[in-house]
Amino acid sequence: MNITINGKETAIPENPDRTIDSLLEELDVSQRLYVTVELNGEILEREAFGTTPVNGGDVIEFLYFMGGGR
């Protein structure tokens, strides 16, 4: 199935058990423990990562901490 990750259409294997949490692991997303996930335009609470399924057509943004400036 296809999902959109950070603006890029991405094909991932079908897996009915896949959650946001397991997707982060599957894709080896950096800052995995701190990254903010926006799912279809809504910021997802971290507590929901393990129970929120990933569906075909989902639009997912990973938002990373950037703490520099000086």
Add this chain to the structure above:
Amino acid sequence: MLTEEQIERYSRHIILKEVGGKGQQRLFDGRVLIIGAGGLGAPIALYLAAAGVGAIGIADADDVDLSNLQRQVIHFTPDIGKPKVESAREKMEAINPDVKVRTYKEWVSAANIGAIIADYDFIIDGTDNFAAKFLINDACVLARKPYSHGGILQFDGQTMTVRPGESACYRCIFPEPPPKDAIPTCSQAGVIGVLPGVLGTIQATEAIKFLLGKGDLLTNRLLTYSALRMRFREIPLKRNTACPVCGDNPTITEVRDELDALTVCDLKAP
């Protein structure tokens, strides 16, 4: 009223229909605070001074160090050892003697930030740690001061403008700072010297547009920039009703220091 010399100095502004004599006067009457006189703060301070923003505050407790000069273009080699805010003030006044520069040689904290931001119309975050970034967000949201967030890391940057009560704030996206023990330091992570020039100039543009009352601010959007891929992206955002500071049931009702994040500086690049 603008003098003849000022009309000449700002002629490329005044000729723009979005600025004109009236807009230039608005910039003159504008008060902008820059927190951090480093990589982001350098281009911000230079451009705001050149643009004729009448009152510019600049806050930073640090002194100029040799390792700053690769990117902090407001500081020159002979400035090493000098307070950054002094070094910055000298360049800003040399570019434009019309501008009043007020310096704050201190780190912002819960104890002083309210009094510092009170005198300004627009605040710009050019700091390099999460404690300051969260503090600035909270102080600006609670005092209803519009501000520009900026963050950089290695080859990547992000920025957004916050209009408290109207648009998403930093905590709407990142409710809490990351824990400090998970995170390498600034000097370990590195930053390409041109990066803060790109991000800081965007932040200065937001301050100028805000003062002019023209165009669309970077609200409800996180702009991300990858220098390596040379790509800008815009991620649409909206206010988070669960936001701890601007949501429906805020748990943060006064500024506080994020002690756990005080030494946090950088994270592994995305």
